[in-house]
Amino acid sequence: MAFKTSVQKYSGSIYNLELGTGENTLALGGQNVFPFYSFDGDTGSGTKIGLEILDVYPENWVKGLKELYGSVVGNTVEWAKYVEEKFAPDFICLRFEGADPNGLNKSFEECATLAKEVANAVKLPLVIAGTQNYEKDLKLFEKVAQELEGKNVLLLSAVEDNYKNVAAAGVTAYKHKVAAESSVDINLAKQLNILINQLEVKNENIVMNVGTAPVGYGFEYVASTIDRIRLAALGQNDKTLQMPIITPVAFDTWDVKESASTEEDSPEWGCQEERGIAMEVSTAASVIAVGSDAVVLRHPRSAETIRALVNNLK
Amino acid sequence: MAMSGLDIYKLTPKTNCKECGFPTCMAFAMKVAAGGVEISKCSHMSDDAMAKLSESTAPLMKIVTFGKGEAECKLGGETVLFRHEKTFVNRNRFAVLLSDAMSQEQIDAKIANMKNVDYVRIGEEMKAEIAALQYVGNKDAYLALINKVKASGLKVAYMLVCADVSVLKDALELVKDELPIVFGANSNNYQEMVALVKELKLPLGLKAPSLSELYDLVENVQKLDYKELLLDISNASAREAFTNAVQIRRTALKEQDRTFGYPSVVFVNELAKGDKFMEVALASLFTMKYGSLIVMDDMDYTRALPLFGLRQNIYTDPQKPMRVEPEFYPINNPGDNSPVLITVDFALTYFVVSGEVERSKVPAWMGIPDAGGYSVLTAWAAGKFSGSVIAKFIKESGIESKTKCRKLIIPGKVAVLKGDIQDSLPDWEVIIGPDEAMHLPKFLRTMEGIN
Ligand code: B12
Ligand code: SF4
Numbered sequence: 022m023a024f025k026t027s028v029q030k031y032s033g034s035i036y037n038l039e040l041g042t043g044e045n046t047l048a049l050g051g052q053n054v055f056p057f058y059s060f061d062g063d064t065g066s067g068t069k070i071g072l073e074i075l076d077v078y079p080e081n082w083v084k085g086l087k088e089l090y091g092s093v094v095g096n097t098v099e100w101a102k103y104v105e106e107k108f109a110p111d112f113i114c115l116r117f118e119g120a121d122p123n124g125l126n127k128s129f130e131e132c133a134t135l136a137k138e139v140a141n142a143v144k145l146p147l148v149i150a151g152t153q154n155y156e157k158d159l160k161l162f163e164k165v166a167q168e169l170e171g172k173n174v175l176l177l178s179a180v181e182d183n184y185k186n187v188a189a190a191g192v193t194a195y196k197h198k199v200a201a202e203s204s205v206d207i208n209l210a211k212q213l214n215i216l217i218n219q220l221e222v223k224n225e226n227i228v229m230n231v232g233t234a235p236v237g238y239g240f241e242y243v244a245s246t247i248d249r250i251r252l253a254a255l256g257q258n259d260k261t262l263q264m265p266i267i268t269p270v271a272f273d274t275w276d277v278k279e280s281a282s283t284e285e286d287s288p289e290w291g292c293q294e295e296r297g298i299a300m301e302v303s304t305a306a307s308v309i310a311v312g313s314d315a316v317v318l319r320h321p322r323s324a325e326t327i328r329a330l331v332n333n334l335k
Numbered sequence: 336m337a338m339s340g341l342d343i344y345k346l347t348p349k350t351n352c353k354e355c356g357f358p359t360c361m362a363f364a365m366k367v368a369a370g371g372v373e374i375s376k377c378s379h380m381s382d383d384a385m386a387k388l389s390e391s392t393a394p395l396m397k398i399v400t401f402g403k404g405e406a407e408c409k410l411g412g413e414t415v416l417f418r419h420e421k422t423f424v425n426r427n428r429f430a431v432l433l434s435d436a437m438s439q440e441q442i443d444a445k446i447a448n449m450k451n452v453d454y455v456r457i458g459e460e461m462k463a464e465i466a467a468l469q470y471v472g473n474k475d476a477y478l479a480l481i482n483k484v485k486a487s488g489l490k491v492a493y494m495l496v497c498a499d500v501s502v503l504k505d506a507l508e509l510v511k512d513e514l515p516i517v518f519g520a521n522s523n524n525y526q527e528m529v530a531l532v533k534e535l536k537l538p539l540g541l542k543a544p545s546l547s548e549l550y551d552l553v554e555n556v557q558k559l560d561y562k563e564l565l566l567d568i569s570n571a572s573a574r575e576a577f578t579n580a581v582q583i584r585r586t587a588l589k590e591q592d593r594t595f596g597y598p599s600v601v602f603v604n605e606l607a608k609g610d611k612f613m614e615v616a617l618a619s620l621f622t623m624k625y626g627s628l629i630v631m632d633d634m635d636y637t638r639a640l641p642l643f644g645l646r647q648n649i650y651t652d653p654q655k656p657m658r659v660e661p662e663f664y665p666i667n668n669p670g671d672n673s674p675v676l677i678t679v680d681f682a683l684t685y686f687v688v689s690g691e692v693e694r695s696k697v698p699a700w701m702g703i704p705d706a707g708g709y710s711v712l713t714a715w716a717a718g719k720f721s722g723s724v725i726a727k728f729i730k731e732s733g734i735e736s737k738t739k740c741r742k743l744i745i746p747g748k749v750a751v752l753k754g755d756i757q758d759s760l761p762d763w764e765v766i767i768g769p770d771e772a773m774h775l776p777k778f779l780r781t782m783e784g785i786n
Pocket of ligand 1: 677
């Protein structure tokens with residue numbers, strides 16, 4: 022017998038979605054196969070990589086990274102420009118850490134103004150991340166969406182408790198895209214998508230954020246959830262699960278001990294910055310391997326590595 | 336190919352004697368096909384029929400074993416393409432590559448890292464389990480390298496990466512007792528290679544320039560009646576390697592073609608071309624998708640911490656969450672003045688938190704109520720780690736007679752529970768701990784009024 026390539030055809034495919042405007046428009050989705058399975062069919066737009074920036078000085082970020090950015094991190098607009106010019110990611114994720122009610126609790130107006138300044142200063146599409154406090158995010162996203170009308174950004178994320186306002190303001194009123202965030206469970210993901218659909222928001226305007234965990238910390242649940250979502254979307258042609266997936270990897274890989282423990286605390290582990298990059302790279306590569314279409318990363322070295330990885334696999 | 340119930344029925348004596356416990360041979364055959372009963376339950380099958388059956392009921396992917404004693408490893412034996420369908424069984428293993436072209440300093444540094452990176456995470460030993468010893472052209476240096484690793488005290492399995500049969504003969508003299516992998520059979524040397532390993536049943540690594548040539552090579556080796564095999568998937572590019580990994584596993588499990596029913600070997604060190612982070616990225620990719628033996632350039636903590644954590648996650652059984660018994664656990668020999676910490680019964684959480692309390696050297700009681708085996712926030716969100724669950728546990732567990740200290744430290748992530756617990760336990764002082772366990776040592780050491 023001779024070897025015959027094993028081909029798996031699926032009836033479903035992932036929706037095409039676009040972020041941003043003009044020549045820097047970013048496409049997500051479009052595939053009808055598992056990631057990098059080009060022997061099966063169309064791999065779509067491929068994996069997109071975003072870099073995280075904050076509305077405040079990144080106090081808790083690892084020293085080497087603060088040094089790498091130098092003085093630009095003191096000014097979010099300059100920071101965004103620098104990231105665009107120097108590292109050319111596919112998108113920039115502007116995260117409003119300073120709006121957190123348990124922190125600086127910045128006002129909605131202040132945040133929205135900053136978002137607008139950043140959006141006007143860069144050409145790359147923006148992903149706007151909130152505080153993970155659903156009440157605050159509700160208003161924050163409404164205001165930011167209004168200020169950024171026409172910029173076609175992604176609001177990360179709407180959750181069960183605030184999706185009505187976030188999706189209605191973000192998508193219906195101001196024509197942005199919304200990320201539907203659920204907690205590592207296929208049924209919850211599906212349910213939230215359906216609820217958002219019921220607001221007359223079409224699938225082409227929704228991205229899923231199905232939860233994230235660093236490798237070693239419950240990552241298997243994330244992996245199996247995405248596997249199951251993709252099998253349902255492609256294999257069973259389940260329209261309520263055919264949105265592209267975004268994973269904000271950076272939001273927790275830098276907090277676990279492997280990344281956060283200093284060299285004084287764990288001398289045997291070696292360079293803290295390298296450990297942080299490795300945790301971020303490993304989590305990103307793994308979540309891309311199961312099907313995440315976009316990842317938010319913190320360290321430019323991680324972004325460079327993941328970019329090379331996906332290019333090598335194309 | 337798998338046999339249908341009808342195929343199996345044709346092999347039975349068709350006498351319906353019922354000795355197997357089934358009313359008819361047909362009923363029995365159907366059950367065998369469904370995997371519900373062993374064929375050996377029928378004692379009337381001919382030898383010929385048995386041979387045919389054992390061939391087709393053998394697992395689709397072979398388990399390959401190598402390494403001696405403590406260093407023994409098993410690879411393969413997988414039955415599903417996605418872990419949620421059942422579980423992944425034999426975790427992938429990591430090898431570090433050493434060669435006769437490396438300087439003594441390079442070799443020493445890699446051996447030192449392999450020794451240094453050896454720790455326990457949730458009850459499992461984490462280390463590079465294999466020394467991959469590559470022959471590049473200097474036979475004396477190669478044999479010296481083997482002796483050096485043997486003398487180093489490393490408890491690892493060996494993999495001889497060499498396509499030169501005469502060199503291998505001498506190399507094997509040095510390590511055959513360690514039951515090494517012999518890697519490097521190709522379409523030119525496979526006959527000699529099989530002859531070399533057959534007696535000891537050592538796993539043989541096969542290498543070919545393309546997937547279809549690899550397939551032919553496996554068939555040729557199988558014709559020599561040898562089935563202890565590992566398949567190299569590396570080839571020229573990451574893209575090809577990934578395609579090969581998926582195609583090999585799929586051919587075995589989905590197409591049920593045992594020609595590719597063997598574990599894979601991937602030389603991530605070569606694909607990453609010296610870029611450490613690329614090596615981490617590729618090793619993660621192949622841990623997720625179908626790499627069985629992953630060869631690395633080195634194993635330091637930067638690589639180990641994510642990779643071993645990932646592997647441990649992916650190879651847990653999705654049907655059985657890892658839990659610890661709800662109970663009070665003494666840490667650092669606590670006495671009747673030691674404080675109480677509360678966490679959940681998820682094994683990972685317990686492991687992380689108890690490790691930090693140990694590191695603090697502060698004697699403490701660690702209380703674990705039944706929280707459904709979930710992490711702190713998951714259990715809280717599921718209603719299994721509430722103020723009343725914790726208060727009830729404190730009252731009923733007998734801890735109040737073990738320690739006079741009335742300080743109760745709760746995880747920072749569930750700070751909202753403080754009020755509830757305090758109301759139910761007025762004698763206790765409920766203290767909100769840090770969000771992350773790594774801050775516990777400092778927190779405990781600087782806490783007033785304990786010990
Ligand atoms: C894996 C996971 C699951 C798995 C369960 C895994 C398990 N065995 O627990 C599954 C998929 C089953 C699951 C289910 C749910 N989940 Co869940 N899950 C996660 C996930 C991704 C990782 C959890 C994990 O393993 N963490 C690692 C462990 C080690 O963390 P930990 O226990 O908190 O311990 C740390 C600290 O708390 C601290 N610590 C621990 N103990 C102590 C003690 C003391 C004294 C101190 C000081 C410190 C301390 O140290 C540890 C390390 O630093 C998180 C998101 C995330 N990235 O964290 C969501 C998350 C916890 N889940 C969430 C939710 C809502 C749920 C569900 C309720 C969803 C639903 N509606 O069905 C269900 C609940 C279960 C049920 N069936 O009812 C939410 C909780 C939201 C919130 N803030 O309350 C989260 C945060 C996701 C999110 N962002 O929405 N989940
Ligand atoms: S024991 Fe064998 S021969 Fe007898 S009924 Fe069962 S299958 Fe048929």
